[in-house]
Amino acid sequence: MKYHSPQPATTAMNSHSSNMTNANIPRSLQTSQRRKTISKRRRPSSQLPPKAAVFVLLATTSRILTPQHVSAQYACNHCENIDNGFVQIPGTNCAEFVQCASNVISQKFSCQGGLIFDKNLSQCNWATSATCGPDPVCPSAKPTRRPVPVAAPDIIEAPTPLTAEEPSAPTSTSTQGTFPPTEEGYGLVQPKPPSAPTTVLTSSMATTLPAAATSSPMMDASGSGLQPRREEHHAAVWAHLNANKIGISNQLLRSAHRTLRSLHGNNLDAGELRNYAYYDFYGALRSMVEEGYAVPMMAGGGEQFADADAPGRQQRQPLVARNVFYLGDLAGEDAAAVGLINVATFLSQAMAESIAAGSCDEINEDVVDGSLPASNSCGQFGRSYQDMTCSDDEKFMECDVYSDMEMGANPNGRPVAPFFCASTERFPFTGSADYIAGRAPVDAPVPNQNGRTDVEGCCWWGRGTISTRGVCQYGKLNYYLGARAAEEGRPARYPNIDFCVSPQAICSPQRQDSSIEWVSGLFRWIDDVQSYVSYNGDGGVEWSYVQKLHEFVAGGMTDGLFIHSVSSIVTQGCYNAPCPGYRGEQMTDAGVRWSYFLQVLEALGLPVKALQS
Numbered sequence: 092m093k094y095h096s097p098q099p100a101t102t103a104m105n106s107h108s109s110n111m112t113n114a115n116i117p118r119s120l121q122t123s124q125r126r127k128t129i130s131k132r133r134r135p136s137s138q139l140p141p142k143a144a145v146f147v148l149l150a151t152t153s154r155i156l157t158p159q160h161v162s163a164q165y166a167c168n169h170c171e172n173i174d175n176g177f178v179q180i181p182g183t184n185c186a187e188f189v190q191c192a193s194n195v196i197s198q199k200f201s202c203q204g205g206l207i208f209d210k211n212l213s214q215c216n217w218a219t220s221a222t223c224g225p226d227p228v229c230p231s232a233k234p235t236r237r238p239v240p241v242a243a244p245d246i247i248e249a250p251t252p253l254t255a256e257e258p259s260a261p262t263s264t265s266t267q268g269t270f271p272p273t274e275e276g277y278g279l280v281q282p283k284p285p286s287a288p289t290t291v292l293t294s295s296m297a298t299t300l301p302a303a304a305t306s307s308p309m310m311d312a313s314g315s316g317l318q319p320r321r322e323e324h325h326a327a328v329w330a331h332l333n334a335n336k337i338g339i340s341n342q343l344l345r346s347a348h349r350t351l352r353s354l355h356g357n358n359l360d361a362g363e364l365r366n367y368a369y370y371d372f373y374g375a376l377r378s379m380v381e382e383g384y385a386v387p388m389m390a391g392g393g394e395q396f397a398d399a400d401a402p403g404r405q406q407r408q409p410l411v412a413r414n415v416f417y418l419g420d421l422a423g424e425d426a427a428a429v430g431l432i433n434v435a436t437f438l439s440q441a442m443a444e445s446i447a448a449g450s451c452d453e454i455n456e457d458v459v460d461g462s463l464p465a466s467n468s469c470g471q472f473g474r475s476y477q478d479m480t481c482s483d484d485e486k487f488m489e490c491d492v493y494s495d496m497e498m499g500a501n502p503n504g505r506p507v508a509p510f511f512c513a514s515t516e517r518f519p520f521t522g523s524a525d526y527i528a529g530r531a532p533v534d535a536p537v538p539n540q541n542g543r544t545d546v547e548g549c550c551w552w553g554r555g556t557i558s559t560r561g562v563c564q565y566g567k568l569n570y571y572l573g574a575r576a577a578e579e580g581r582p583a584r585y586p587n588i589d590f591c592v593s594p595q596a597i598c599s600p601q602r603q604d605s606s607i608e609w610v611s612g613l614f615r616w617i618d619d620v621q622s623y624v625s626y627n628g629d630g631g632v633e634w635s636y637v638q639k640l641h642e643f644v645a646g647g648m649t650d651g652l653f654i655h656s657v658s659s660i661v662t663q664g665c666y667n668a669p670c671p672g673y674r675g676e677q678m679t680d681a682g683v684r685w686s687y688f689l690q691v692l693e694a695l696g697l698p699v700k701a702l703q704s
Contacts, residue, residue: 119260136190169227170196176602177213177370182225185209212340215371220341269529316580317413319381326425328418328434332373335696341371342694343438347449351504363504364449368605375609376434383415384614385582411581414617417637418554425644432644435695436654437616439688440661441556443680444612449686451598451608452500453560454578455507455524457540464539465521468500468510469549473540476551479561489566490591492548497594500552512550520544554597556612556622557661562618565590567618568611584610620660658684 153256169178170191172543180187180199183208190198209216211226216677223504280453290580332339344367351364388410416437418430437445448454459473470476481489497517500509507523520536521544553560559568569575569590577586587608588596596604620636627633635655643653656666658681663670668678678684694700 092137093233116156120200123312126619168195170194171360171594175206175664177212178227179208179223181228185221185223196629210399211368211468213344213368214340216337216340222438222480234326241261241394244319317382320383320413320423320667321381322418322426324421324426324430325380325418328430329377331427331431332376332434336369336373337695338696339372339438341672343442343691344369344372344446346442350447351449360502360504361389363502365445365451365501366445372609375606375613379416379610379613379617380418382549383413384584385411385576385583386414386571387411387579408677416613417621417640418615425641429641429644431650431695431697433621435691435697436640436657437557437613437620438690439611439654439684439691440577440620440657441688442691443554443658443684444558444661445608446554448503450503451500451554451556452503452509454503454505459540460540461526462537464505464537464544465524465541466510466537466543466549467524468512468546468552469539469543471539473639474541475541476561477548479551479563481566485563485567488563488570489570490551490562490594492562494547495546496550500595501598501600510549510552512546515545518546521546526557550594554594555608555615557615559594559597559611559615563592564615564619568614571618572610572614584614620657623660625665625666631649636660648697654685654688 129253170189171189173194175193176191177188178191179185180189185202187199187201187210190197190200200215202209203219205218206215206217207221207223208214209221211222215221263395274501304691305663346363351361411573417433419426419428419433445451453467453471455467455471457463457467470478477492495514495516497511497513499511503509522534522537538544551561551565559565572584574583574589575591575593585596588607590596597607599605599607623634623636624632624633632638637655639653639656643650655678658678659666659668659670662668662678665671
């Protein structure tokens with residue numbers, strides 16, 4: 092993914108921090124000079140000062156990172172085998188590191204005293220908590236060869252139509268998860284794609300829309316990509332997030348490693364837990380704010396084209412608008428505050444959906460008659476994921492279900508087998524997932540709540556930071572961001588991934604693909620939550636997410652009903668659970684999701700009136 096490399100918050104604000112006054116602070120995030128925040132846990136004075144309000148911190152905190160100009164002082168190019176990322180500088184005991192961009196060193200950083208580079212987080216962390224790791228070694232010299240001309244990476248061209256010589260199945264192995272390990276009853280098999288789709292999936296899954304040099308709120312003239320759209324108040328949001336990135340990493344993104352270890356003890360394989368990194372989150376968020384994704388413009392029930400007289404659909408350029416993650420209105424007084432709370436609300440739901448579980452894949456947790464059915468991959472808590480279809484006006488976007496589709500989820504570190512799907516010809520029945528309540532796995536038909544004992548066509552379990560599940564959600568992801576968008580001539584963030592063929596690509600274990608789970612979650616947030624509007628019988632607006640978000644911020648972020656309604660939209664599809672078509676009572680984890688929201692606010696350093704004296 093291409094995006095501007097994140098700068099330390101204090102660096103971004105350094106040029107005007109001395110002129111910062113209370114008048115610059117969004118009203119809903121100001122803290123009174125006469126009122127003190129009560130904190131039960133006070134940090135030692137040697138640590139960074141407590142986080143209070145957005146700009147108060149930015150104006151007073153010393154630099155966590157100090158960027159420096161890159162000089163030719165290295166024995167070799169340590170970024171030679173690293174496309175994009177960060178790596179420590181040998182001989183500095185992890186006190187310094189560099190940023191890699193397109194296999195070259197782009198910038199050098201020095202951590203503040205008491206902090207060192209953490210290779211697991213790709214950022215500075217407290218020395219007592221960080222993992223430094225061995226120094227990188229110089230890559231071996233490569234033989235000299237003639238350069239091969241390559242296409243410029245700044246333009247995404249419409250893909251060439253498939254020919255008979257091209258393979259009809261995905262070629263990437265990075266999306267393959269695990270299958271049941273016993274040979275009798277389940278069998279150890281290799282995942283295979285369905286036989287019907289013909290879209291090619293290559294191993295290069297990290298292709299993204301380019302970041303252009305100029306800003307534009309709409310489509311670029313050629314129709315080949317989306318130009319970044321930046322507004323003035325965005326800088327305040329980015330600076331605040333970067334100023335609190337250590338808290339976001341330790342208190343949120345790495346929380347599963349701490350809490351699950353205390354919960355499961357020796358039964359937890361921490362090495363299998365998902366490593367969520369701040370820069371993956373930050374990069375995906377910034378890209379979805381500034382670039383978003385293309386949405387075809389419709390008229391009269393059909394798609395509009397810029398060159399409607401072109402002979403074939405593949406040769407015509409569709410007219411598109413764009414959807415983006417909402418960071419508040421430019422004209423709004425509290426634009427940055429609204430944007431930060433939208434980010435906080437997203438993160439709190441991501442905590443409940445995936446981060447706190449340490450897993451990109453949905454976890455099997457719906458106990459039926461004392462067992463965890465392996466057929467829960469077809470749907471948990473009474474749902475059937477392959478039957479979660481789109482409404483009539485979006486029916487054309489949803490994925491088809493193929494009986495011979497086979498794949499498995501990634502290991503989750505627990506004594507519970509990951510989800511998998513396969514045909515009844517391969518597995519006539521499935522038993523229990525693994526040990527539950529001291530009982531051994533059952534190698535006999537074990538039904539889920541819907542009575543399913545097989546896993547045929549059941550590849551649509553939840554994946555990503557905000558779980559994408561069901562044939563409609565995967566189909567829309569593919570239509571707007573995946574291979575289908577590219578095939579139909581629209582800008583595609585992942586033109587080589589057909590999410591209807593390889594939904595497991597969202598949870599790819601490859602480091603270069605780690606942004607996909609964030610982008611898919613942000614896409615679902617934009618499509619399902621941010622755009623949510625419910626109308627009453629008279630056609631008037633009954634509940635609007637954006638409107639309620641503004642009211643929530645204006646009220647000091649104390650209305651727990653707002654978070655409850657958002658949780659209802661994420662889990663059941665309406666703002667007032669239980670929702671039509673959902674089998675079950677009111678949400679059982681509403682209190683947990685509210686506690687996650689408060690945890691996110693604390694990590695972001697955002698004050699809540701109800702928590703102050």
